[in-house]
Amino acid sequence: QPSPSPGSPGGLDGADVLLTGATLTDGRTVDVRLGRGRIQAVGTAGSLAPPGPRIDLRGYLLLPAPAEPHAHSDLALTADTTGPVSPDPADVQRRATEAALLQLGHGATALRSHVRIGDVQGLGAMEAVLQARRAVHGLTDLTAVAMPRLLTGVAGADGLAMLHDAVKMGASVVGACPDLDPDPAGCAEAVLDAAAQHGCPVDLHTDGSDPVRLARLAAMAGGLRPGVTIGPCDGLGRLPADVAGRTAEALAAAGITVVCLPQGP
Numbered sequence: 292q293p294s295p296s297p298g299s300p301g302g303l304d305g306a307d308v309l310l311t312g313a314t315l316t317d318g319r320t321v322d323v324r325l326g327r328g329r330i331q332a333v334g335t336a337g338s339l340a341p342p343g344p345r346i347d348l349r350g351y352l353l354l355p356a357p358a359e360p361h362a363h364s365d366l367a368l369t370a371d372t373t374g375p376v377s378p379d380p381a382d383v384q385r386r387a388t389e390a391a392l393l394q395l396g397h398g399a400t401a402l403r404s405h406v407r408i409g410d411v412q413g414l415g416a417m418e419a420v421l422q423a424r425r426a427v428h429g430l431t432d433l434t435a436v437a438m439p440r441l442l443t444g445v446a447g448a449d450g451l452a453m454l455h456d457a458v459k460m461g462a463s464v465v466g467a468c469p470d471l472d473p474d475p476a477g478c479a480e481a482v483l484d485a486a487a488q489h490g491c492p493v494d495l496h497t498d499g500s501d502p503v504r505l506a507r508l509a510a511m512a513g514g515l516r517p518g519v520t521i522g523p524c525d526g527l528g529r530l531p532a533d534v535a536g537r538t539a540e541a542l543a544a545a546g547i548t549v550v551c552l553p554q555g556p
Contacts (some may be wrong), residue, residue: 302428307331307342311448312349323353332418358401359394360549361522362431364423365406365416375445378412383419387433395431403434405466408457409450410440436494437462441482443474451481451534458463458489465489468496469504479508483515500526502538522550 301304307326314320322339325331326531359538365383369376377383381532387404394402406420417437424433439450454465465485472478479495486493493512499505499521512519521542527535528551 293446306344309339309345310348310353311341311343311345311352312336312347314348315352315353321353337390341547356398356400359399360403360520361552362390362402363392363406364390364402364404364405364420365412366437371379372411378415380415380419380422384422384426387420387423388462391423391431391433395427396443399499401432401434403436403464403494403504404435405438405494406457408437408439409453414453414457414460414487417460417462424461435462436462436466437467438468438496441469441473441478443477447472447478447481449496454482454485455489462491464492464494466494466496466514469508475504476507476511481517483519486515486519490517492517495519495521496513496522497524498545499524500525502530502531503535505538506541509541509545509547512547515546516518518546518548519551520548522554524549525552527551 292351292501294394295374310323310325312320312489313323320535321335322336323330324339324342336388364387366376367386369386390470391402393469404420406417408414408417417435420433420435424435430459435457437454439447439454441447441450442454467478467482469475469478482493482495493515494506507526508519508521527538528550530538539549
């Protein structure tokens with residue numbers, strides 16, 4: 292693990308720091324000056340005067356901070372739970388905060404989380420995740436995606452109303468799960484309309500195993516700004532290679548971002 296060079300002060304908290312001899316992904320070797328929690332300068336190796344402590348990164352690859360693009364903070368840290376997961380907002384907030392800090396400990400400074408709304412939990416989980424977002428503000432960027440179960444028909448009316456309420460509360464992204472809706476195309480249309488109304492991105496939770504449905508989505512969503520994301524798309528990876536390739540090309544042409552979380556054989 293890199294450590295301050297001999298002669299440099301041992302404590303780095305709050306100090307300006309020079310990272311020396313780091314290799315970037317394009318092969319360049321650079322020095323990077325950090326100060327006040329920000330990158331102040333990047334120059335060729337040996338070109339920057341050390342402001343204080345110096346860390347030798349020769350032989351190390353320097354990468355931007357990673358991001359977690361598809362999480363479920365309201366269900367975080369419950370894999371070993373026996374019985375139903377507690378929907379209590381205080382428990383959700385605690386788990387969401389702890390999960391965000393665990394991600395930060397591994398270097399991830401951005402996290403996008405789907406949050407279930409409607410049904411028995413109403414907007415309680417969303418409020419809890421938004422509280423967690425405030426708790427980690429300045430440390431990591433937690434983005435909440437409002438995720439109703441249904442958006443069409445009589446049963447979906449409440450979900451649609453709650454989707455609008457969630458955005459007013461502070462949800463940054465609108466979402467849906469077309470695979471669970473009895474009218475997948477209508478569900479996608481409803482969430483795209485909501486996004487256009489509020490001027491926010493869309494993130495759809497989908498298996499991605501139906502190329503016809505994905506092609507229809509690409510036609511509907513093409514050009515929408517500030518953008519559409521789909522995931523976890525584990526079914527997309529199970530399609531024949533030629534079908535998956537054509538589907539991926541159609542999604543890319545429409546500007547749709549795909550987050551792949553492959554599961555199983």
